[in-house]
Amino acid sequence: MWRRTKTPVGLLCALALLLVSLEARGDEPAGPAPTPPQKEVDPAIFEGAVKAYHARNFPAAAAGFWRYIRAGTIAVDKYESAQFLLAESLSHLGLWHAAANYYYQVAKTRSQPEIFPLSLARLEAMSRYMPFDEALIYKDLLYDSEFGSLPPVLFDWVNYVQGLFDYRNGYLDWAERHFDAIHASSAYAMRAQYVRAVYAIKNSRDDTGLKLLDQIVASAASDPQTKNDALLAQARLHFDRGQYQEAWDTYGQVKQIDFSYEQAQLMLEKAWTAFRLHDHRRAMGLLHALYAPSYAKFLLPDAFILRGLILKDLCHFLDVKGVVRNFRVAQGPAIVALHRRTPTDKIPLLVEGVREQGPLGAIAQVIASLQSERKLIQSYASVWEDVALDKNLRRLYDLELREQQRLWDDSFAKAADSVAETLLETEEQMSLLDYEAGLDIFRRVKSNRATQTVQEPLTVPYDSAKAYYEFDTEFWNDELHSYSYFVNNRCLETDIEP
């Protein structure tokens, strides 16, 4: 069954893209050096490598398989098996990106049907667990390809990726055809549903989006990440519509699965929701959790604003000024640099801010992963230098790093400008807050016309179904969403208009 391009022009474009992507990878995508055709390779090399593999001597096995690949060509017997087993050996050694490259080659060539689904399965698992080169796996391998019969999990994955890219490219009919082919009980069916929901919301069909998100949350097939994403999207929609209680209830269902920037952002959004519900204790408690070391490193200028607003509502004006001061200490150097028109890539705080989030965050993770794996190659250099495998792998990683850096450079300016704008806006708001707090400090109230609500002293019940742990510098991960901040409201009520 042939599909894909709607017009010859499209076909030419796809071919052109394929050529360009191959060229961007350098001479060859880290495959074997060109060898004379039809050269017979000693099968003992392969057998020896398999033996080493079974003996769990993965460095020696990798060297053996590489030697076999380098000596032969794709026409040689067991060539793809050697590629696959090289990938397996590299995976065992923690060189996942290099392994992905060889799995990709096996999956691309597809000349040995017994290995092809295995390679694809490895790539599918990698796509779920680690940052990887989307262009290589998704665009180059999956999108624009026909695979024939596949095991159910891989079939669903391939259709999901193809549908996702069709959505991104605006081919909705093709996308729906792919998504409809996914098995209903598969986790990818719910991911496809999520894509549909996001598309609906982007096109201002909030109700449709909400319905789709409800289905994802209710489905047993959803994996935890997709469910979390769906709940988050629902909560945000509720917040945007002013349905703060519903937003709060939905945020409460989102699970803390890691300590990423997205989780910190979730905490901040919950804090804003609590603020809208006039629950200052919970809002400040959530902001307090952002001081935890795993979150403190993230750039969240909004947190300062919210903290200042809440303290101002409670008439702790000196504390508001303290928040403004802290903001200026933390973000001041970056703001001064922006005012001086320093290039954004020379402002460390901005670069860090860009690295944390969005598509550039994903690229940063891939780069970090590539750099750390590249260092591992040295550990096996003594075994590999005879066959130049270490040299080949370093070249592979260098090429990949260059490509990721290029993607980074392409998108950095726009992303950095967005972060810079946020910082400058926050600075303005902090200045306004500072000014208003200053005014409020000296606002005159006649003592005989002012009243203050007598507040109950804080009493913690000694016998309770709840456990109360007073914060004392230690952050326990399971407590991060359960802090409550107790402070007296110092405001005076008066019947005189200010």
Added chain:
Amino acid sequence: MSTTRGLCLAWICGVALTSSVPSARAQSDELEDAPRVFSIQPRPYRLGHEFQLGIGVLPLDAYYVGVVAFAGYTYHFSDFWGWEIAGAGYSANFSTGLKSQLSAKYGLTPVGDSAAQIKVMTATSLIIKPLFGKLAVFNSNTLYAETFFSLGLGWTNKGDSNYPAGALGIGLRFWLRQTVSIRLDVRDYLVFVKAAPDHVLLFMLSAALNYYDRPDGSGD
């Protein structure tokens, strides 16, 4: 005109600086008004009807070591108070060999109270549980635990006679799940054979089966 204006400005500044502003006075209470942050979490495990089965040891007597099989039932009124309605232990005693050594080497035999062995101890005890918390095992898994104290009255069978006894204890409980927990108890039975009581120290490890039947939210 300028003098009048200057005087007005001075008057305004003076008023601004010297007028008593309640909010400014409130600022001075800052030190007494420090914020407190609590993590408030529902207790993951709650006790109701507790059935305890344990094994313990009476290690300190010179003449014998007692291996105790213990059973008890405790009703927990709340997360702070409980009543061990009945707790009883039977001691299987093993000679340390001292008796035969004294007899063989020195021709001495212990008599009276010295020779008497604890066989049964029972008590009914008030349980107080003032400490509840969590423990990190190698900083990766959470174990919930509570510390409790017991104060009780009962009787012991020592030798062939029964004597009144008091029981003071401290224990640690580790939850495995809602229905099962592991307890470590140390109890001092004050056995009133005479006016000055004898101390009998019991170290015990037990499994506790819990049945909780109160509605969710009770005790909040």
Added chain:
Amino acid sequence: MQTVFLVLTTLTVGAPVVHADSDDATWSQESFEKELAQRAEKVSLIQNRKFELRHEVTLGVGALPADPYFKGLTVGAGYTWNFSPSFAWEVANFTYSFDFSSHIKQQVLAHAILTPGQPPSFPQITWFAATHIVVKPIYGKQALFNTRVVHLEAYLLLGPAVVNQTGPNDRFAVGLDGGVGLRLHLTQLTSFRLDAGDLLYVAPHSAKNALRFCAYVAFNLGTEP
């Protein structure tokens, strides 16, 4: 070729799971995914742990309550190097025992006066010294009346010991000392330890054990402020 076929059929998607720790290097999809999952950066349960011990000096009192012939009231001191939150080395622990004759010993001696011959001697522990490996698997907190938080730690000790006894024979004995302990952190500099253990020692003519209990005040030196 047969070997390749064997490798590949075992690796086939949907094949029975091969345990990752088997000698066979073939990798099931499940093991592959487990290995991938372990790449994720581990975040510890507790961040910004409040009490971290470094160089610990202990002073304490205790008891050797189990010997039938004497009861020892002990004083002890030690130094522990806490090189990680979960492991430490109690480099040296020295305990001196002030011994008091038990009721049984007094009666035996009273009886012995009436009989001819050498009065019996009862070797008593004078002092013992040990070095321990300390494993501290548990650290946590409990809310006291829901208003205060107390921090606790539980640990295990094991190591060789040297025992000095009274008496003409068996002066020195070597053995093993092991036990468990509970620590209550009071401040950054001080904590309270309760140890319970058993000292097993072997001299040329005897093998014995001594149950010991000790309460220490521990001073934590060398922590960063």
